[in-house]
Amino acid sequence: MMLICKIKKEFKNFSLDVDFSMDENHLGFLGPSGSGKSVTLKCIAGLINPDSGQIILDDKILFDSSKNINIRPQDRKIGYLFQDYALFPNFTVEENVRLGLRFDKNLDVSDRLKEMHIYHIKNKYPNEISGGEKQRTALCRILLNKPDILLLDEPFSALDAYIKHSVEEEVMRIIDKSKLRTILVSHNKDEVYRMCDSIISIANGKTYIKKEKNDFFKNPKTLTEAKLIGIRNFSSIEPTTNGNFHATNWGIDFNKRGDFDKKILAISDNAFTISNYPTDSNSFILDNYSILENIDSLTIVFNKDREKFTDLRIKLAKDDYYKLDKNKIYANIDQKDLIFVEDR
Numbered sequence: 001m002m003l004i005c006k007i008k009k010e011f012k013n014f015s016l017d018v019d020f021s022m023d024e025n026h027l028g029f030l031g032p033s034g035s036g037k038s039v040t041l042k043c044i045a046g047l048i049n050p051d052s053g054q055i056i057l058d059d060k061i062l063f064d065s066s067k068n069i070n071i072r073p074q075d076r077k078i079g080y081l082f083q084d085y086a087l088f089p090n091f092t093v094e095e096n097v098r099l100g101l102r103f104d105k106n107l108d109v110s111d112r113l114k115e116m117h118i119y120h121i122k123n124k125y126p127n128e129i130s131g132g133e134k135q136r137t138a139l140c141r142i143l144l145n146k147p148d149i150l151l152l153d154e155p156f157s158a159l160d161a162y163i164k165h166s167v168e169e170e171v172m173r174i175i176d177k178s179k180l181r182t183i184l185v186s187h188n189k190d191e192v193y194r195m196c197d198s199i200i201s202i203a204n205g206k207t208y209i210k211k212e213k214n215d216f217f218k219n220p221k222t223l224t225e226a227k228l229i230g231i232r233n234f235s236s237i238e239p240t241t242n243g244n245f246h247a248t249n250w251g252i253d254f255n256k257r258g259d260f261d262k263k264i265l266a267i268s269d270n271a272f273t274i275s276n277y278p279t280d281s282n283s284f285i286l287d288n289y290s291i292l293e294n295i296d297s298l299t300i301v302f303n304k305d306r307e308k309f310t311d312l313r314i315k316l317a318k319d320d321y322y323k324l325d326k327n328k329i330y331a332n333i334d335q336k337d338l339i340f341v342e343d344r
Contacts, residue, residue: 003149003181007043007053007063016040016050016205022183026175028196028213029185030228036205037185038083041151044183045080046073057148074102079147079180083154085138087126093137094122100141109144116140116174131159132167139171143178150175152184156191168194189229193217201225222342226266231339233267233312249310250302254282256335264341269299269315271337276325279332286329293318302331 002023009016016036029037042048044055046062049070055063057078062071087096097109097118113119116136121129129137135155142150155171156164172195175182186192192199192213199216201208203224220226223234235249244255247265254265273279274286292299298321300314314331 002056002058003044003183004054004056005040005044007050007055009039009043009048009050014205016043018043018053018202018205018207020200020207020210022181022198022210024197025181026196026198027183027210028192028199029183029202029207030187030189030192030199030216031202031224032187032228035202037187037202038153039205040202040207041080041153041183041185045078045151046071046076047080077145077148079142079145079150081135081138081142081150081152081155083157085126085134087134087137089126092123092125093118093129093133096126096137097141097144100144102145107144109140112140112144116143130163132163132170135159135167135171136174139174143174143180147180150180150182152182154186155184156188157186189217201228220266220339220341222344223264223266224344226339226341231266231268233269235265235310236263237265237340250312251304251309252284252312254338256282256338264343266339266341267312267333267337268339269313271333272314272316273332274300274314274316274320274324275330275332276328278330281332281334282338283330283332286331291321300331 002021004021006019007016016039018036018040029040031037039048043050050063050065052065054061054065061067061069062076063069088099091099094109094113097113101107110119113122116139118133118136118140121133126134156168159167168191184192184195196213198210199213200210201224208222208224216225217229220229220231235247237245237247239245240253244253246253286300286302288304289300289302292301297315298318300316302312302314303309
């Protein structure tokens, strides 16, 4: 059971070049807004026609430019959950669900409405129900036709933060119960981590190598991947005479023999410790910094000279900072937490 998608599509100001296969249950596409995530889903669903390539689902060709094959969206057995759920405002919940019936238009949908916990609102209209209820209504409409795969396009972006997690858990429960394969598109790294087995990063219309989720978050190989997992500290590097290297963006020397075919150093803001004395790891004195106070942490913004360098951010617990003598503070980082990435 596999999805193969290798397609290209030219737009006026954007080029899509997607190449991936999927044999796991839950795949995530992680990328910034405008990177091509949603366009890719629409091509798989048949809502946008690629210029070239092929899309194959479980050995059935859905699209193949060389063979002039392009199966209609309604014949692809693909469920698509839109960001706005695509509910018709002038139809009730039950009527919206029934609109998804492709075959037996007179089918009794009561059991499915009860299963999705929307039977009690079946006579209400979309503007009378909550965001979570809208999502369950849209999912119910999709599941009636027993799709082979479900495409989730930023499914929680329209929900308030305080209900997002509970709705996410409920959606995953429904997906697991239905044994549905899914592709989730999101720019939220935590959401993708919780819901997916493997992750593909996408930037500027191009997909990168699929990785198991733990490997994706622990071992970024490119600048794009490092940014997507939340790293904000980046510097160009130059080798030094003693075989170590200099981070040019911050004006700091580090003691590690780097992988200098990769020209960028990435450091997570929570990879540091601080102390009143240098440690055996890489240490440098914090002689010019400001403090940003968060709810449960602090961010030290270090910059030796703002006319020459960029900021280096160090996140730590408030107690770790306040218990120190402020006359001389060192930032320390273990060599294993220095990450070298490719500039792409």
